[in-house]
Amino acid sequence: MIYTYKYTVLEHDGRIGKETEKIDSAKWLDYLKAHTERYGNLHEFIEAALPAMKVDNPLIAASIASQIEETFGDKEPTAIFQYAMYCWDLFKAGQLSAGAWGAALAFVWHGGERGMLDHVALSEELIVRMFEAADKETLLRVGLSREGWEAYFGELPEHLDIYRGISTGSKQAENGLSWTTNAEEAKRCSARNVQEASEIPGVLHAVVPKSAILAVFEAGDEVVIDPRVAKQQVTTNYLSGVGLTKFRQNWKKWKTAEADKLKEAQKAS
Secondary structure, three states: OOOEEEEEEEOOOOEEEEEEEEEEEHHHHHHHHHHHHOOOOOHHHHHHHHHHHHHHHOOHHHHHHHHHHHHHHHOOOOOHHHHHHHHHHHOOOOOOOHHHHHHHHHHOOOOOOOOOOOOOOOHHHHHHHHHHOOHHHHHHHHHHHOOHHHHHHHHHOOOEEEEEEEEEOOOOOHHHHHHHHOOOHHHHHHOOOOOOOOOOOOEEEEEEEEEHHEEEEOOEEEEEEEOOOOEEEEEEEEOHHHHHHHHHHHHHHHHHHHHHHHHHHHOOO
8 A cells, every 4th residue: 555654854944744655555665675775685574574573573564663663764764754655564464463563553653753653644433443453462562561451441530631732723633532631741742742833722621431441552642543433521621821832932942953853863864
């Protein structure tokens, strides 16, 4: 299947922009072979690792993702996500176990600077299917470093307070998949979600039954929530007053620092 990958670039005028690239995951290894100037011998590494991914410890899939991110995270930031979609195709073809797929998905979900959702164009329906297909035990081991999904799930309250960092530029924020149980973390996420100087960060709060949880992650106290499940007690609070003024002053500094980091990455590559 052909997927669209997104990555950040520094435009000629100094502004931060987005570029896209379409890659057929069924022909991914051939794509890597044709672009060794960008990916080196990654195709050989993947081909050598495939037998172990298919028959041995499913966590090998997460280890491979870790090595890809360490090697290509700066110069080819979508490589780890290309790998994830390749694994998804292998799983659908019956060539990869639900455990191996869960290991790959759990690691890659927080890959890159802003995670999987910011780098691959995927529908919510597909993402839900991807999480539902993954082995819950493996998702928990990789995402939360904990054993025993049933025991963990049983300890949770029947309903959860969840929070989501948004901005006035966010679309369909209430139906998003990524939430957190930590209100302060949501505030930090809201700042990262502001893309234009005119936008205002805010926090969305809701209550959901624990049955809505697709996965949990230690990073950011994240819970991936099934968007098909109705939310209750939904409220939205946007930053205002002096807090908003200070935020906008700092936001300009953050964007300048981000542009400087991209410049250094381009020089290095």
